[in-house]
Amino acid sequence: MDKTVYLDAARRHCESRGCRLTELRQQVLELVLEHPGVVKAYQILADLQRERGVAAPPTVYRALDFLVEQGLLHRVEALNGFILCHHFDCPHDGLILVCERCGGVEELDATGCLTSLTDAMSAVGFTPRAQNLVLTGTCRSCQA
Amino acid sequence: MDKTVYLDAARRHCESRGCRLTELRQQVLELVLEHPGVVKAYQILADLQRERGVAAPPTVYRALDFLVEQGLLHRVEALNGFILCHHFDCPHDGLILVCERCGGVEELDATGCLTSLTDAMSAVGFTPRAQNLVLTGTCRSCQA
DNA sequence: CAACGGCATGTTACTGTATAACATCATACA
DNA sequence: TGTATGATGTTATACAGTAACATGCCGTTG
Numbered sequence: 610m611d612k613t614v615y616l617d618a619a620r621r622h623c624e625s626r627g628c629r630l631t632e633l634r635q636q637v638l639e640l641v642l643e644h645p646g647v648v649k650a651y652q653i654l655a656d657l658q659r660e661r662g663v664a665a666p667p668t669v670y671r672a673l674d675f676l677v678e679q680g681l682l683h684r685v686e687a688l689n690g691f692i693l694c695h696h697f698d699c700p701h702d703g704l705i706l707v708c709e710r711c712g713g714v715e716e717l718d719a720t721g722c723l724t725s726l727t728d729a730m731s732a733v734g735f736t737p738r739a740q741n742l743v744l745t746g747t748c749r750s751c752q753a
Numbered sequence: 754m755d756k757t758v759y760l761d762a763a764r765r766h767c768e769s770r771g772c773r774l775t776e777l778r779q780q781v782l783e784l785v786l787e788h789p790g791v792v793k794a795y796q797i798l799a800d801l802q803r804e805r806g807v808a809a810p811p812t813v814y815r816a817l818d819f820l821v822e823q824g825l826l827h828r829v830e831a832l833n834g835f836i837l838c839h840h841f842d843c844p845h846d847g848l849i850l851v852c853e854r855c856g857g858v859e860e861l862d863a864t865g866c867l868t869s870l871t872d873a874m875s876a877v878g879f880t881p882r883a884q885n886l887v888l889t890g891t892c893r894s895c896q897a
Numbered sequence: 898c899a900a901c902g903g904c905a906t907g908t909t910a911c912t913g914t915a916t917a918a919c920a921t922c923a924t925a926c927a
Numbered sequence: 928t929g930t931a932t933g934a935t936g937t938t939a940t941a942c943a944g945t946a947a948c949a950t951g952c953c954g955t956t957g
Contacts, residue, residue: 686830686831687830687831704870704873704874706874706877706879706881708879709882715877715879717873717874717877719870719873721869722869722870722872722873723869723870724869725865725866725867725868725869726848726863726866726867726870726886728866729848729861729863729866730848730850730861730888730890733850733859733861733893734892734893734896735850735852735859735888735890735891735892735893736890736891736896737850737888737889737890738853738888738889738890738891742870742886742888744874744879744881744882744886745881745882746874746879746880746881746882747879747880747882748878748879749877749878749879752878752880
């Protein structure tokens with residue numbers, strides 16, 4: 610997807626949810642966009658400092674939290690990182706595969722793969738929050 | 754399970770794997786044992802300092818890493834914490850349910866619940882490392 | 898026994914991750 | 928115009944994790 614198109618879609622997505630994709634938030638989103646795969650908060654912080662001179666952690670964390678809340682990013686807890694969500698406009702159960710060797714990240718749509726899991730959970734009365742599962746392992750190209 | 758019995762079983766478990774459950778490691782394990790649910794490394798550090806005067810982070814992390822490696826503890830990445838594994842002696846796919854409201858933790862055996870997931874992964878050539886899935890949500894008693 | 902090797906632990910110092918608390922600014926709307 | 932609300936700036940600090948090196952313990956082997 611073209612960058613401008615993507616940003617427009619992201620903006621509309623936020624506005625349809627009653628939020629604003631402010632300049633700062635968009636700037637952070639663009640910075641994330643420039644990194645393939647997982648990106649760390651402090652990496653974004655450094656990028657932001659390069660672009661605007663000063664920036665403190667809360668600035669970055671607030672923007673990232675906002676973007677996660679809007680579904681534009683996923684938080685990858687196991688790695689203390691963030692990745693872009695390419696299909697924020699359709700609700701989905703994500704499955705994020707992180708390769709231990711090359712660090713590459715792949716996002717799968719796991720909708721439909723989780724029924725037996727959710728069954729097991731409801732058997733004990735547990736209601737999961739919609740979320741993304743993160744699994745580490747080895748990707749196809751690193752199998753060799 | 755009685756505490757002494759548990760510790761003996763843990764010791765034998767380690768020895769059968771060619772490792773020693775040293776005094777320090779056992780002490781840390783006991784400290785984890787005293788906390789219900791998830792416990793943080795720095796909590797253990799504080800406990801340890803209470804018991805022996807001084808202790809530095811590496812001491813605790815090394816012991817915790819060891820215990821995780823032996824399968825006696827699970828690491829809960831999403832929470833930067835650790836929980837006891839109650840059935841370290843049988844290999845299993847764990848499913849750890851963390852309640853967002855009360856902080857309670859429940860561990861399920863997910864062996865057999867993951868086939869459709871692993872199918873989806875192998876379809877893209879991804880080999881997951883054996884691990885525990887951590888899900889957040891709401892537990893039965895907090896549903897109300 | 899002494900020397901060595903391997904592992905466990907101690908110690909210092911640091912890097913990285915994240916948030917609290919409060920100040921300021923912008924905007925929208927009464 | 929005043930005020931409420933949300934966004935951002937700023938300072939300081941808490942929390943999480945590790946690198947690097949020193950020391951101690953213990954079993955093996957010459």
